[in-house]
Amino acid sequence: MKADILDHANLMQASEFIAGMNSLPQCHIGYLGTSKNDIFHSLEEMNNDSESAAFIVWKDGAIAGFLGVDADLNKGTAELWGPFVQRYEFMRLLWEKALHYFEGNLHSYFLFADTANLTAAEFAARNGFKLQSAQTCMELKGNPSNDLRDVSLLPPHCHSEFIHLHDTVFPHTYYTGKEIIGRMNDDHKVYSSGEADGLNGYLYAEYNREEKEGSIEFIGVDPNKRMKGIGRNLLEMAIHDLFMNSGAKSIKLCVETTNEKALSIYKKAGFKVERSLNFYKLDIRE
Template sequence: MIDDISEVKYFDSFVGAYENNELIGVVGFDADLDDSSVEIWGPFIVPDNWYIVFDLWKKMINLLPDEIDSLEMFPNLKNIRVCQLAKNLSFKKYSDETILIFQRKNSHELKNVSIEELTPEYYLMMKQLHDKAFPGTYYSGQQIINRIDDHRKVFMIINKGIFCGYIYVEAEPEFGEANIDFFAVEKSERGNGIGGQLLTGALKWLFTFKNIESIRLCVNSTNSSAINLYKKIGFQHLHDLIVFTKKL
């Protein structure tokens, strides 16, 4: 967390509650100053001490930078207390999300597929497909291309000179983590197994990093076709989350 939370340092964005010098509760935020938003982490509170939650919350809110105008919370559906807290604090439910996981121990079951790294001649096609599939998302097609390096890759499938689809993934081997951020298939190529090939090829590349033991991804719970595709590749259901948002 100390390494990961950078725009407002961890020590300036988290609040703790103590009882007899023992930590009994924590809540904090991860700020995105460009987007004027924060993601709430917690509250995490020792059982039977939930009564401190509003004092913790008020203390944390006072730490928010002036430019922040929206809050986001992502509690597990089973975390009834935090889900109720979000409602009590006038957050609005934005969406339901499903977390899926693929374990390294199952990587030997991945089929051999043929995908290739994105090359400059296909930049324009990738940008057009991405920006059409994900309008207004956190990375534009050009931003993704600008991020490409040894640990961030865009893979594509070309069939008879036709750009069929792409997938963008990020490996963080120093933390043993990886993300499948975006992938999309041209409408004319859907139903031909392109999505499965892109996912399979990306997974095989990510598992070349020895420190990565599992890969998780988040998908809207209403997107049954995507969830079914992930499960077909070998992902397993892990968690259900609720996304709450609030404007300040």
């Protein structure tokens, strides 16, 4: 029994295998969707990314284990898509294959798994991952309001101010302010709130046209201007734009479970709790 590298010929088979598991809380990994088509497109992108790789274990002619490594070699970090396994011993095969493949190129690995996913929890414990936070993932379906709203997008002259604010509020996260600026397009938007004295706050959201799904990635407010409803106004602006202008059918977000104030704001906006996940990190330099 050994782990092989996933190739293009196995993408559909792997998508079906993952879709069958990721829809179950006890197997769910937060970096992937639950529909076969969504997963197929994610695997296709990974397969075309020279920095990343995925590994599979076969048993009796069928896939019995999968682990994807969505890597950023420039940062030396990677998100783990899995492990999705039918038997515990397959975890070791997949992980050893991944570590050997990326040896010397990656120093940090991230795992985002449903709290009910005991397989992922055991994998994390066995391999030295440390629990970083508990996250509550929420979803808003349908547009709760048809009220007209002005949509304010981040103007070019505020780019440097935005970068400073984002990197201050979220100093160690998956996108820097500069990276978000580089991602901005019709489906990746930064909504802004500002006055004469500068930028008060922002919200960064992404839209998946194929799935008709929006995602709220970051909401940042100037620490000196909080408690003034800026975050809520930005949220309402993004919800309106995603539903009314982009055509979203649903919007998702994740927030730290301990952030009761944010949870309250999202619930008042109509978001419902979808699932709870644990975020783990392994730093092999430690």
